[in-house]
């Protein structure tokens with residue numbers, strides 16, 4: 001079977017596909033290399049042969065993970081690498097190698113699924129927006145802190161903002177002005193995210209009128225689903241692009 005990995009800054013998303021390269025068998029989210037190896041080794045059943053991988057981590061971290069995968073499972077690993085142009089999309093960065101590979105793959109996937117202009121919004125550790133025109137020209141994008149970073153910056157740099165995860169989750173039942181610290185912070189950060197989404201949507205409207213598709217992906221995409229009518233939540237958008245960038249012969 002085929003192992004697919006998306007190594008982000010906080011988590012590694014993994015999934016296993018049947019040898020047909022299409023049908024998912026199992027997936028998961030882990031926070032370390034060792035947790036990944038543990039999740040997969042439970043699974044002699046997977047009989048992993050090949051692996052494709054995208055990483056936004058350092059070269060050293062990525063090399064070390066690849067070495068562990070080869071050692072533990074004997075898989076052959078294909079890594080996504082930067083490209084100036086692929087699948088009809090032209091990388092919009094002045095220095096194309098500097099565009100985060102997770103962004104590049106998500107926008108390749110988005111352009112493929114939309115068959116036209118698209119706005120790709122990814123809600124992970126960081127939040128990113130990328131614009132691809134109907135002719136495949138990537139216009140560039142934006143990067144800002146995601147929900148976990150916003151919330152942790154407030155907790156770290158103030159004396160009196162302190163609350164636990166369960167209270168945080170409860171605070172999201174509504175977006176009314178907070179009447180407790182946890183509500184004020186969680187809803188405030190949520191409104192920042194929603195405002196970001198609306199601003200990007202407005203910009204896409206200015207460029208392309210109504211003729212574009214909005215994609216939401218990343219672990220926190222569900223927080224903003226519903227902000228933009230008709231936006232498509234595609235949790236595996238990076239994997240769609242990964243399969244395009246790393247075909248396994």
Ligand SMILES: Nc1ncnc2c1ncn2[C@@H]1O[C@H](COP(=O)(O)OP(=O)(O)OP(=O)(O)O)[C@@H](O)[C@H]1O
Pocket residue numbers: 007008009010011012029056102123124125126127147148217218219220
């Ligand atoms: N099963 C899960 N495990 C961990 N985080 C999850 C899970 N489901 C949703 N999340 C949310 O996803 C967010 C992290 O998103 P994601 O995994 O896309 O990004 P990342 O890999 O940490 O970072 P990035 O891709 O930006 O480098 C967290 O804020 C968390 O709330």
Ligand SMILES: CC(C)(CO)[C@@H](O)C(=O)NCCC(=O)O
Pocket residue numbers: 008009056098099100101102103124126128143
């Ligand atoms: C922005 C993140 C952290 C999002 O995961 C990643 O795509 C990245 O590290 N990018 C490199 C910087 C850039 O894209 O300009």
Ligand SMILES: [K+]
Pocket residue numbers: 008102122124218
């Ligand atoms: K990401």
